Amino acid sequence: MASVDLGLFGPESVTWKLHAEPILFVAGLRSLYLQTLHPRAMAGVAQNSNYRRDAWGRLIRTADYVGTTVYGTTAEAERAGQRLRRLHARMSAVDPATGERFRVDEPDLLRWVHVTEVESFLDTARRAGVPLDAAEVDAYYTEQRRSAALVGLDPRTVPGTAAEVAEYYRQVRPELRMTREAAETALFLTAPPLPWKLSLPARVGLNLGPPRWAYLGIAGTAFALLPRWARRLYGGLGLPTTALSADVTVRMLRLALTALPRDWREGPMRRAAMARVAQLSVSAG
Template sequence: MESDDLGLFGPGSVTWKVHGEPILIVAGLRALYLQALHPRAMAGVAQNSDYRTDAWGRLVRTAAYVATTVYGTTAEAEAAGARLRRLHARLQATDPVTGEPFRIDDPELLRWVHVTEVESFLSTARRAGLPLTDAEADGYHAEQRRAAALVGLDPADVPGSVAEVAEYYRRVRPELRLTREAAETALFLTAPPLPWKLSLPARLGLNLGPPRWAYLGIAGTAFALLPPWARRRYGGLGLPTTELSADLTVRALRLTLAALPRRWREGPLQQAAKERARLATAGLVD
């Protein structure tokens, strides 16, 4: 029965522990800054995405996809993966250097997006103060191979531990660089247009200083959480003080978000998954 289906992961997984953290909103932005450094991945987004005209809509759709794979039933997660695979299969882009056409569902590109996203979720949660053992951190990467399979990757070809992710980054770093598209995207991520409900008052001449500054603070934290080598690609400095400042800021932000009411911190898919888990546990007890 679907009511008994706890999805790809379930309440005992490291994935549920990590994704129960509202601080992952910062992690998602960090992943986008990192992904932009891959020339082909960036070209694929720039040539096929409406992110500049529908930035917030795209963000909502991406968040909904991740929530479905983490908290949806197995059927819901597999259906979401199938839709994404069909979309990617129809898309192509042109290499900005060679002029060579390539498929968006190229395994190398899918792997880059997967690894940067998953590593961003894990590293941000840990630096924000989520207590995880090294074994749990490795377990999270291993569990996320199930999510990698949904987008069409062979799980065996996806890093399954912290050490394997570090080795993957070591291999791919020579391919990364700050292209014009990457720089423009980074600027866009740092100061995107406000959502409609916030942009309307601005057009009427009302002050929107606090929301704008709050977002800039989140974007600045996300950027500071990048690995030092990634910040250097953007022309920044990989200083230890930057690391310390980012850690302090993201820890404070996590405490702030944790104080919000549960209905604000947890989406409907997460709440539904927890209810299915509660009912499943109650059934075992009975």
């Protein structure tokens, strides 16, 4: 009988434990708010992406990519990484400050996107009440070097512990600033057009129905979960109690999400992965 491929991580990994949490969709939005603060990374997105015309499609494709790399087989994860590398290899952008043309797959830019994403996943989950000790935090960052390799990074150049992530942020912060593109993107992230099935009829005028208010609450929580230094770059938005309020809100949201039926909160990639685990258990028995 052929061996069962559990992918890059497997059921004993911190990655599987963490990504089983539906609250990570808030983390994804947090990471986007953070990523916009890097001028070159923001220029690369603004000059190559159609995110304004297809915001929800792009979100779904990103979620599918993460799900595939976390829960897919090794071959599925590697194919997803190859497709992403080929896509990035065709893209370039112009630095708005210097006029220099650069490739969007520069290691510094890929590293920024990777670190902000995995740090957002981890920070959001812990503040939402997911039990992770310091050893598991470091293990997650180390495991995620495998994801970094998929996008073309040398894993040895990627922070692999909480201390290394903190040091990385310390080093990169002087490069970050609020630009016009960052401000426009942050505004778009806060109030994007809703999918048509969630929108109110046009005659209502401003779309401020329940779906809009729900999304605004989620976006506000994601923003409030940013590090204090990032909120300061956005102009010091938020009160001294912002972080505490965000912690309370994200904990309540996690409780609500975990109360949903399993089929509602588990994606198809995770279900397929758990089926392979069950297959392996049957084979071992």
